[in-house]
Amino acid sequence: MALKGNLLVGQSGGPTAVINASLAGVIEQAKKHEQIEGIYGMDHGVEGLLREDILDLRSESDAAVSLLPATPSAALGSCRKKLTEDDYEKLLSILKAHNVRYLFYIGGNDSADTCHRIGRLADEAGWEMRVVGVPKTVDNDLAYTDHCPGYGSVARFNALATRDAGLDTRALYSVDTVKIIETMGRNAGWITAATALAREQADDPPHLVYLPERTFDRERFLADVKREVERGGGCVVAVCEGLRDAGGEPLVAFKHAVGTDSFGHKQLGGVGDYLVNLIAEQLGIKARFDKAGTIQRSFGLAQSDVDVAEAKMAGSAAVRRACDGVTDQMVTLQRVSQNPYRCETALAPLEDVANAERPVPDEFINEQGNYVTPAFLDYVRPLIGGPLPPYARLNMTRVARQVQS
Amino acid sequence: MALKGNLLVGQSGGPTAVINASLAGVIEQAKKHEQIEGIYGMDHGVEGLLREDILDLRSESDAAVSLLPATPSAALGSCRKKLTEDDYEKLLSILKAHNVRYLFYIGGNDSADTCHRIGRLADEAGWEMRVVGVPKTVDNDLAYTDHCPGYGSVARFNALATRDAGLDTRALYSVDTVKIIETMGRNAGWITAATALAREQADDPPHLVYLPERTFDRERFLADVKREVERGGGCVVAVCEGLRDAGGEPLVAFKHAVGTDSFGHKQLGGVGDYLVNLIAEQLGIKARFDKAGTIQRSFGLAQSDVDVAEAKMAGSAAVRRACDGVTDQMVTLQRVSQNPYRCETALAPLEDVANAERPVPDEFINEQGNYVTPAFLDYVRPLIGGPLPPYARLNMTRVARQVQS
Numbered sequence: 001m002a003l004k005g006n007l008l009v010g011q012s013g014g015p016t017a018v019i020n021a022s023l024a025g026v027i028e029q030a031k032k033h034e035q036i037e038g039i040y041g042m043d044h045g046v047e048g049l050l051r052e053d054i055l056d057l058r059s060e061s062d063a064a065v066s067l068l069p070a071t072p073s074a075a076l077g078s079c080r081k082k083l084t085e086d087d088y089e090k091l092l093s094i095l096k097a098h099n100v101r102y103l104f105y106i107g108g109n110d111s112a113d114t115c116h117r118i119g120r121l122a123d124e125a126g127w128e129m130r131v132v133g134v135p136k137t138v139d140n141d142l143a144y145t146d147h148c149p150g151y152g153s154v155a156r157f158n159a160l161a162t163r164d165a166g167l168d169t170r171a172l173y174s175v176d177t178v179k180i181i182e183t184m185g186r187n188a189g190w191i192t193a194a195t196a197l198a199r200e201q202a203d204d205p206p207h208l209v210y211l212p213e214r215t216f217d218r219e220r221f222l223a224d225v226k227r228e229v230e231r232g233g234g235c236v237v238a239v240c241e242g243l244r245d246a247g248g249e250p251l252v253a254f255k256h257a258v259g260t261d262s263f264g265h266k267q268l269g270g271v272g273d274y275l276v277n278l279i280a281e282q283l284g285i286k287a288r289f290d291k292a293g294t295i296q297r298s299f300g301l302a303q304s305d306v307d308v309a310e311a312k313m314a315g316s317a318a319v320r321r322a323c324d325g326v327t328d329q330m331v332t333l334q335r336v337s338q339n340p341y342r343c344e345t346a347l348a349p350l351e352d353v354a355n356a357e358r359p360v361p362d363e364f365i366n367e368q369g370n371y372v373t374p375a376f377l378d379y380v381r382p383l384i385g386g387p388l389p390p391y392a393r394l395n396m397t398r399v400a401r402q403v404q405s
Numbered sequence: 406m407a408l409k410g411n412l413l414v415g416q417s418g419g420p421t422a423v424i425n426a427s428l429a430g431v432i433e434q435a436k437k438h439e440q441i442e443g444i445y446g447m448d449h450g451v452e453g454l455l456r457e458d459i460l461d462l463r464s465e466s467d468a469a470v471s472l473l474p475a476t477p478s479a480a481l482g483s484c485r486k487k488l489t490e491d492d493y494e495k496l497l498s499i500l501k502a503h504n505v506r507y508l509f510y511i512g513g514n515d516s517a518d519t520c521h522r523i524g525r526l527a528d529e530a531g532w533e534m535r536v537v538g539v540p541k542t543v544d545n546d547l548a549y550t551d552h553c554p555g556y557g558s559v560a561r562f563n564a565l566a567t568r569d570a571g572l573d574t575r576a577l578y579s580v581d582t583v584k585i586i587e588t589m590g591r592n593a594g595w596i597t598a599a600t601a602l603a604r605e606q607a608d609d610p611p612h613l614v615y616l617p618e619r620t621f622d623r624e625r626f627l628a629d630v631k632r633e634v635e636r637g638g639g640c641v642v643a644v645c646e647g648l649r650d651a652g653g654e655p656l657v658a659f660k661h662a663v664g665t666d667s668f669g670h671k672q673l674g675g676v677g678d679y680l681v682n683l684i685a686e687q688l689g690i691k692a693r694f695d696k697a698g699t700i701q702r703s704f705g706l707a708q709s710d711v712d713v714a715e716a717k718m719a720g721s722a723a724v725r726r727a728c729d730g731v732t733d734q735m736v737t738l739q740r741v742s743q744n745p746y747r748c749e750t751a752l753a754p755l756e757d758v759a760n761a762e763r764p765v766p767d768e769f770i771n772e773q774g775n776y777v778t779p780a781f782l783d784y785v786r787p788l789i790g791g792p793l794p795p796y797a798r799l800n801m802t803r804v805a806r807q808v809q810s
Binding site for chain 2: 011014015020038040043044047051052053054055056057059060061064065066067068070071072073074075076077078079080081093094097098160161164165167168169170171172174175176179270273288289290291292293294295297298299300301302389390391392393394395396397398399401402403404
């Protein structure tokens with residue numbers, strides 16, 4: 001007999017442009033299953049759940065739910081909360097009091113860990129409840145999945161932004177010769193790597209791409225920039241906020257204790273500013289930096305249609321699988337065909353996903369450690385949806401000189 | 406008899422999302438006038454012209470020209486070049502050698518000055534040449550025009566980015582409580598002010614908006630932020646990179662001499678970083694900043710369709726007027742109707758426009774100096790083209806508590 005009861009879904013960690021598409025997938029799929037009674041949402045993830053702040057999602061209009069996939073950021077509210085043993089006990093009592101039998105948490109590896117622990121606790125207490133994780137992270141660093149919902153859109157934003165900021169530098173390189181584009185990415189360089197999608201012809205920006213998977217070497221960096229500047233036409237450099245030196249320390253860390261979240265993750269930043277000053281001091285060349293910050297992960301206009309569809313599919317699959325009896329698993333995406341690109345959902349144990357990280361592999365980074373490989377571009381290109389909009393390229397034919405020889 | 410000869414067009418100053426639309430307007434209009442023979446472009450503005458780097462724009466395909474309006478940044482290349490007396494003499498000899506009779510320079514107030522001087526010199530030398538400026542600046546600080554092509558699109562970008570980054574903060578305010586959005590704007594706050602278009606309902610971000618037209622007061626700023634944070638739900642603050650203290654000094658200026666262009670304009674930056682640290686130190690609250698930098702002025706996807714159309718219209722009008730005999734003028738935009746919004750082109754003397762600046766007027770800034778007025782919103786709303794795409798708003802109905810009272 002089917003397990004009857006209420007469903008509870010939450011959103012966790014950093015928002016993305018498509019985390020609400022996963023939420024819409026959960027809600028719309030849940031409405032198709034009779035064994036699911038109430039459809040509840042956590043108001044700001046487990047942090048709100050601890051205060052018993054629970055939302056009735058069946059009361060939301062179809063119009064609102066249908067707009068969710070186009071709406072960036074986390075509509076239910078999010079949190080970054082590392083739970084204590086007491087918190088877990090309290091959560092279980094709240095889940096039981098609300099007859100929650102289906103629990104879905106849309107998040108990254110910390111969320112997978114949280115889910116796994118709640119599920120184990122419920123199990124030990126004899127409370128039958130299906131717990132399924134829905135993957136979400138712009139960082140794209142979850143293991144066991146080809147890629148993560150949220151990544152395709154932040155990749156699209158950075159491809160667009162790098163192409164446009166690159167055209168900007170090419171136009172005005174006699175004034176602003178070097179442009180640093182600082183992207184997100186705490187430990188993995190997936191987001192930074194995606195800036196390379198801006199290059200359509202040889203010599204197009206970005207000219208240099210530095211990922212945290214390679215140690216940042218000041219002298220090599222300066223030599224790279226100098227060489228690119230001498231080539232002419234300006235130099236566009238994409239760097240990850242999480243770049244580290246030979247000692248494994250971030251180039252720049254936030255100075256204040258308030259810059260550390262409850263998982264101990266330090267807020268990074270300032271790499272762009274640091275490099276602008278380094279280039280000015282060491283090379284005497286004027287540089288500037290763009291740091292889109294949270295705009296990159298939440299920019300609705302840059303949503304990848306593939307990403308939106310997959311995020312929704314992941315939410316939908318989580319509910320379908322849970323109704324089939326699956327628990328303690330996270331939905332994953334498996335690329336079953338590259339050409340034409342096609343992804344299907346699969347499952348991986350929450351415990352395996354939890355706290356695992358997947359850095360950009362060696363085969364996606366060039367030997368010099370200052371760009372990505374064609375293999376990476378093949379990997380990432382389908383994820384950003386359609387191609388970038390076409391731009392004019394003038395042939396720039398010169399008129400014969402009359403005055404100067 | 407019509408003045409026959411060649412046309413030369415250049416792009417100057419910081420790129421925008423629509424400066425190529427003005428170029429397309431010039432090229433397409435020029436092709437309609439028989440007295441215009443060669444259609445030439447300056448390769449990187451007057452800087453390239455001094456090297457006699459001139460492009461033959463009649464050799465560009467119709468397909469390329471028709472894609473120009475959708476292509477951000479300056480396709481001909483741009484510069485920031487303050488010309489010496491010798492430079493002006495040299496330019497005139499190059500213009501004469503290439504039989505340039507129609508000169509168009511798409512730029513801001515420095516460009517208007519350059520144009521006016523070239524025109525005067527030609528006049529003194531008895532070289533008949535029509536010189537017309539085409540307005541362009543994301544800063545929107547040109548006098549004698551209702552607004553400047555380029556502004557509508559940077560305003561649209563910042564409205565979109567602030568709405569999205571604002572949703573991001575609302576979702577995760579328990580971790581990142583304050584978000585600083587640092588926008589461009591050297592001396593005028595027009596760009597920063599446009600972030601207020603993100604607010605659709607009371608309490609929507611941005612919550613505070615600081616323009617350089619008002620002295621930055623540290624204590625008032627901290628009190629404003631503290632009050633907004635206590636209201637709950639996080640606080641989003643838009644600030645201009647050009648904020649100044651009571652002594653008229655920028656809050657943060659670029660440290661290096663290479664950060665100053667040939668007009669003596671200092672590169673600004675770091676206001677966001679400065680305020681994040683100020684809030685952490687003085688209020689003990691975690692903040693972060695987004696600084697889209699040059700992405701905001703060149704982001705193709707955020708083009709305002711009104712801005713594209715007006716930029717093209719301005720380029721087109723410049724050629725039409727010059728063919729009619731106008732010279733030493735800049736094309737301006739005059740708002741002839743607010744509802745429905747409609748703009749027409751007019752003219753203003755280059756000399757009047759040159760080196761004049763138009764700050765945001767008092768009636769567009771609230772009394773406390775921490776937000777804009779409804780009058781400003783009426784002014785700016787038509788410029789960003791269509792409304793922002795609709796987003797879901799959940800009604801967030803709470804489920805009755807079972808565990809806690």
